[in-house]
Amino acid sequence: MSKKLIILARFSEDDIRESYAFLLNKKKVLKEDQHKFEKCDTSYANEIQIFPYCIDVHAASYFVSELHRSSFFRIQVWNNHTSLSHTDAIMLQMLLKEPIRYHMDQRFGSQVQLLVNEKIELDHIMSCLSTLGGAFSSLGDQFLDCAKIAGRISLQQYKIAEKLSDPVTLMRCQLYLSISLIQCNRFRNARIVITSVYRSMKSRPEELQDKRVISMCLGIWAKLKYHWHLENNKVKQMYIT
Template sequence: MISFYVIDYWDSVETFYICRNCIKKRKTANAESLISNDVSRITTNSIELNYFLLDLHCFANYRLKIANAVFNYNKAHQNLAIKIQPPLREPIDYKWGERANRMLWERIELDEMMSWLSTLGGAFSALGDYYLACADVAGRISIQQMKLAMRLGEPSLITRCRLFMAIAMTQKYNFAAAKKVVQQVYRTEKRRSEPDQRLLRMCLGIWSKTSYEYDLYQKRLNRPKK
């Protein structure tokens, strides 16, 4: 293996090894004596060095030519070290910056919308125990929350929205669908190596509410509990 050194801004030294199929690096011990005595330096900036190392990693023929050049240089002179200097002008990716800025503001807006919907959904859900129309609105709000949660890419938030929908189903006397949702969420979470205890407690609480409302519904209809 052919090796050369890279010395950064703070005089830390890393050894790079040019192998047949790759390039490897390793932190170098006794860096102070190496810097002062054993190496012949060339200088470049960090951007050019990054391009150089990337080409070494990707192109086999280029890697072979550089290995031969470094080998011949080390035979004729001292070991080779590349000293990194700051570039005269830092590159700025304005297009990526604009994209990141849009993504940031979109996330802020989505979080704010989710907070508003959570507040609104909670209010309608509380009224849904007494008015079916409010339970229906709470269910539609939960669907909108789920769409936002999917855009945010947060699985736990999506699951909570499913449980909110189960509450609305219970309030609209759709007990079978509510039971199915709660059971699916609970079983899925239980199978995880690190289950979310908050979700499990939500499932147990909604299950208790669903069971209680089902008993009341059967009594109003003068039916025995199934």
Template structure:
């Protein structure tokens, strides 16, 4: 038998824990064709507690078997009724607030750094068609953005950074590496995340068209070279 715990919140709504199946009606006796039924009663212990303290009590009762056995077997309590009232003074978790503020500030700084690198990488990528050094610099910036994306933990940011790097590979003539990289990101975009970021799908398709164009130009140069 388990100890039933009922929590009554501020709105007088009841939340039950360890409640058994609703089999509470027993037939006690029968006479002249009429059955007499009675609802089984349970011994209840009712406590009105501060909501903060009450949550600690609730956790201890549900997790500590010793306290559970003490209430159920030694004291004979079958239903523990916890009525929560608003705390007189709200407790502020300053340690958690500091950790959260530090995480948010760090996230904002990384986002700003990502924006600056995107602007700088776009400039180098625009010049990468004419100058190989600019294409290589754009690729290094994309790798730095990927490092930031890994720290942010956002898979969509990581996928976009890999696509930026594939553009640098195309500009440097490494078409095979770019092909596998674009295909991997397209499979990711068309998977379970397709509804979340359609822009990633369009990016893959656009860069793939650029890759196909470079393959056509390479094949044309080979044919011209053979004809000579």
């Protein structure tokens, strides 16, 4: 029969979080039933040696990872705990305690670093597109082609904002697009975008509302009314003449 080194890790006496059984003579690691060893009767207690520990969660994580990695380490742990030659199983009961200070391991830290670098790059691209889009948008009132380019830039910003998962930035990109729609005389589409963003922001709890987005909606709405008024006057003058 293969010798078993059983690990129980939990935060309280009534809460078993993880349990593993390492076969000493094999590389196989079994994921044990969490309630299998929760209570040991007298007959079972004669077949297993139980060693209680109170250990920091980080130290416990390192310990279990090393058991997974090294068969030699498993044998050393077994030899340091067993005193009965006929024992077929050893249970290390780890009562976990909160660390004084949490820290990330190297693998998770590298993954977080990749996300941080991606966020920095996306923010940089967003800033560049905002500058470029603002330049074309300022010329959009006089040149239709510039207004169309500004609209395409707004769409690119919207895609980046989706990756950033920033709902406020998404709303601002929609408003940038609405300015381009106004300059292209697509007033109906612009009205739909502006009212949608305004209602979406106002539906939030007051502490989560972004006042800048609300002010942008009101300002662009005024721009929409002004351009609509100018376009209507052009139509009326055309009919008069």
